[in-house]
Amino acid sequence: MEKISFKYIELFAGIGGFRSALDRLGGECVFASEIDPFATRAYKALYDGAPELHGDITQIDAQEVPDHDVLVGGFPCQAFSVAGQRKGFEDARGTLFFEIARIASAKQPRLMLLENVKGLLSHDGGKTFETMCAILNDIGYAIDFRVLNSKHFGVPQNRERIFIVAELDAEHVDWNVTGNDVVAKAKRRVQALDVRTFNFDWPENNEVTTRLRDVLETQVDEKYYLSEEKTSKLIAQLNEKSTPSSKSDDIEWVGSIHPEKDDYYMEVYGVMGVGGISRTLLTMQGGGREPKIVEPVVMRVGNTNPSGNGMNGNVFDSNGLSPTLTTNKGEGVKVTEEVRAVLTPDREEKRQMGRRFKENDEAAFTLNTQDKHGVAIGSYPRYRIRKLTPRECWRLQGFTDAQHDTVMDAGISDSQRYKQSGNAVTVNVIHAIGIPLAKRLKQEEAVTIG
Known part of the structure; x- marks a missing residue:
């Protein structure tokens, strides 16, 4: 205009x-x-x-x-x-x-x-x-x-x-x-x-x-990723407590990781399904209160390319929406990624051993003396979970990368940039x-x- x-x-x-x-x-x-x-x-x-x-x-x-x-x-x-x-x-x-x-x-x-x-x-x-x-x-x-x-x-x-x-x-x-x-x-x-x-x-x-995949960075520092131990515990909680239910047309609930089952606890502690969008986050964090969403997606072993999202402990699907950003310093914003076990870079999709192919939920092949690509023996985690980065949070509020980087270069910390995105219009x-x-x-x- x-x-x-x-x-x-x-x-x-x-x-x-x-x-x-x-x-x-x-x-x-x-x-x-x-x-x-x-x-x-x-x-x-x-x-x-x-x-x-x-x-x-x-x-x-x-x-x-x-x-x-x-x-x-x-x-x-x-x-x-x-x-x-x-x-x-x-x-x-x-x-x-x-x-x-x-x-x-x-x-x-x-x-x-x-x-x-x-x-x-x-x-x-x-x-x-x-x-x-x-x-x-x-x-x-x-x-x-x-x-x-x-x-x-x-x-x-x-x-x-x-x-x-x-x-x-x-x-x-x-x-x-x-x-x-x-x-x-x-x-x-x-x-x-x-x-x-x-x-x-x-x-x-x-x-x-737009969907979360449209605002995610292609390369993410390892500091934003949860440890393997924390990731395993979170996935175990989701698997153990999941009880399918539906709360609205927009938000699909797949269960709660909190023992209480009334509407309040489903809202605060609920695990959201990938068929819906994220609910608005409340201004609370820690203690397992953060709601979560999970959907497995494919990535290469060792590649930190994200394809899903979460906030305040939530694990969100990259096809869905981010929850409302809050002033909680982004500590709970997570992205879920599936890790494929591969023997060679040219076999990422097939993971071939002779004529046999591995499925996503199968363990990797046992290494033999000819393998040189560092793939460990045993089962692989299907997910990596990380926080959203401050830059991604600023993108979710409509700010440009140049604006975010200007503030970062001015010495404003990650925690403050998280808070600033949550406070913004x-x-x-x-x-x-x-x-x-x-x-x-x-x-x-x-x-x-x-």
Whole structure:
């Protein structure tokens, strides 16, 4: 599309997921705020030193913020996430929404684009979100909102997030609410408040066009692989505890490695089948809590070429989707690979001994004195399991390799780059929303000029 010049500010900026998308559409960031020191270093490395980047937004006078057309921000979601304690406004992080309202009330940007977890809609029976909508209305804004999933926007990650667009002094338009999903229920509750609403031109996409294999690196350092011992234990757990069941059309469960069998434990500890996609990860790790998916795939002995994926202990199929990235430093992100026992490089597919051929689940042939290729005697593991790399996690959020490598070269550790990817908004989704957002600014400009 034609670039439309506009100015915006980015609050709770992280590594600039909004910025990476909006700059491509003609936006100019005139102010940003981020409190985390590692994210600040990454942001400055990515955006030419970012002189417009400031620290704690709670310490900044609203009048010191430059005038702007659009305010964007993914305000901290821990207070509303199903993985947290869900204290909402009682949690200090929950009150950071009021910082957005404070700045918007003082500066009156034409539009706002806000992002948060889907659980915000139902927190405290919907009261938290209703309060936010009422506040936005009180300071002059009409609202619309939609839940979008990153998997529909060119990245293989199942990441549902709510996006809120607020427009200053927009004419009220009633929503035509259909269905009974969480968004429809929330819209009916909000309409009952008699707040001003409008219909935003949301991007429509319901197709999954990429899979994990599309974002995996071709060469992966051995440090990302689990040891043979840990891999064997994990596979044994899956084999022992697997009890087939199905939870939804998208997610196929093949069992649980936790003794409890109710819905909560299936969700937290469940092992997902390769016929579905990954569920959204909760913000927990360790203790075997991480859900898992397994499908054997073929690779050469000693070759670390990946062909499957997992998060927080999950083992995911490369034909499936990544779970939602979280801030858990990527410790549980795993990929499963099958190892074939081969006698010679030219016999990788056949593994021939005389006229006999070996199947995948058979032990390797016994070496004889003529063999020179280092294949050991006995059974071979059919899987290798590894974490996703930080670069792969950044790809799952729509960032380029060049952006990731810039931050890595700035000295940001693996653990922080994992965390930064989990905290980010998906660039592809923001870009898709940004197109009708920018067009709306252009239309308003044309009306004003006319």
